[in-house]
Amino acid sequence: MLKFSSLGVNESLVNTLRANGIALPTPVQVETIPLLLAGSDVIARARTGTGKTLAFMLPMLQKIDPTQLYPQALVVAPTRELALQITEEAKKLAAGTDIRILAVYGGQDVEKQLRKLEGGRQLIIGTPGRLLDHLRRGTLELGRVKMLVLDEADQMLHMGFLDEVETLIQALPYKRQTMLFSATMPAEVKRLAAAYTRDAEDVVIKGEKSPVPLDHIRQIVVEVTDRTKQEALISMIDTYRPFLAIIFCRTKRRASTLNEALLEQGYNSDELHGDLSQAKREAVMKRFREAKLQLLVATDVAARGLDVEGVTHVFNYDIPHDVESYIHRIGRTGRAGEKGMAITLVAPKDKGELASIEQHIQYNIERRRYDKDAGITAAGTKARSIHAEQGERGRGGRDGGRGGG
Secondary structure (H helix, E strand, C coil), X not given: CCCCHHHCCCHHHHHHHHHCXXXXXXXXXXXXXXXXXXXXXXXXXXXXCCCHHHHHHHHHHHHCCCCCCCCCEEEECCCHHHHHHHHHHHHHHHCCCCCCEEEECCCCCHHHHHHHHHCCCCEEEECHHHHHHHHHHCCCCCCCCCEEEECCHHHHHHCCCHHHHHHHHHCCCCCCEEEEEECCCCHHHHHHHHHHCCCCEEEECCCCCCCCCCCCEEEEXXXXXXXXXXXXHHHHHHHHCCCCEEEEEXXXXXXXXXXXXXXXXXXXXXXXXXXXXXXXXXXXXXXXXXXXXXXXXXXXXXXXXXXXXXXXXXXXXXXXXXXXXXXXXXXXXXXCCCCEEEEEEECHHHHHHHHHHHHHHCCCCEEEEEECCCEEEECCCCCCECHHHCCCCCCCCCCCCCCCC
C-alpha cells in the first residue's frame, strides 16, 4: 500500500496526518494527489466519505506560500455546513504553519469576516452567495488565486448556484489550477468542467460502477401509505435501533412537524433546516456530532455535504425527487469503510421516483412492507415480522441516544 510520502506529500504534512491518526491514503487520494502536486487540472468523480477533502487540501496547503498575505487558493462548497467541515480539516492540517484560513458563508457576521480578510488570508473556503457578496463589495480580491476547488459540484448546480459559480470563476486568473469534485457527473457538471478546466485529468475511482457504495450500505424500501408513514418510521427506529440517524424530509414544515412528533414520543431528536439561525444550526450539529442527539430530522439543503462519523442509518421519510439527492442522502452513512443502512419509505404515489432511482443506480432495492398489526414484514407476506433484524450497534429507541443531550 502506498504511503502519503510516496505520493509526494512533504514530511511536515505527513507528520500532521500521523498525529491525527491518518496513516494511509484512500484510493481517491492515491489517484489525485500526484496529479495535483504536478499542477494538473483534475475532474474527479468520488463519493462523499471517500477522503476527497484531503485529496485536494494536501496539495493546496503544500503549494501555498505563507509569506504572501493574499488569497492563493479558493474552495467553493454548496452549503455552510460543508464549508465549515472543510475549514476544520484545513485548520487541522495547517496547524503549526503560518497559513491563514478563512471560512466565508452566510449567516455569519460580515464585519467580522471583513476584518479577517483585511488581515490577509491565503486560503478562502466559502459558499457561492457570500463569496460573491464580498466580491461585489470589493472586500475580496481573487486576482491572484492560483488554485480553485469546486467541491460537490453536482449539488452546487442542483441547488441553483450555476450563475454564481460562473461569476466567481470569471473573477479568477485564467492561468490557475482547477479541481472539480463531484459524486455524479450530470450534463451541466460536464459542461462546467469543459468550459473552465484545461487538459484536465479525469479520475474515476476503480470499482465505482455505481455512485452508491453498495458493499457498505444496505438499502431497503418499506412500502407504506401516507397515513401509516409516521407509525412505520417509529416502528423501524425501534426495530433497527440506530446509534445515529438522519431522517430526511422534503420541506422545512414537514421536518419540524415530524421532529415535534418524535419528541412527543420520547425520542432524542432535533431538526435541521433553513429557517434556523446559524447559531442554532451549529448548536444542533455539535450535539449530533458528539452523539448527544440520536435522531436528526433534516431537509436536503440543510444536510447537504454533512460529514458526521458514526451515522448508522439514513431514513428517507420523503422519497427524494431525483437520483442525485438519493445518492447524497444515503451517502451520509456507510462512510470510511463502515457499514450503514438506508431505508426509504415509499407510498403508492412514489413508485415513479423509486423506479427512476433503481434504474440510475443499477440496483433492485430489497422490499419490506409496514403492516399496522404485524409491523415491518417482508414484502409479499403479512405474518412474518422482521424485528429479529435489530441492529447490534445502536442503543436506539426512546431515550436511547448517548449522552442524552
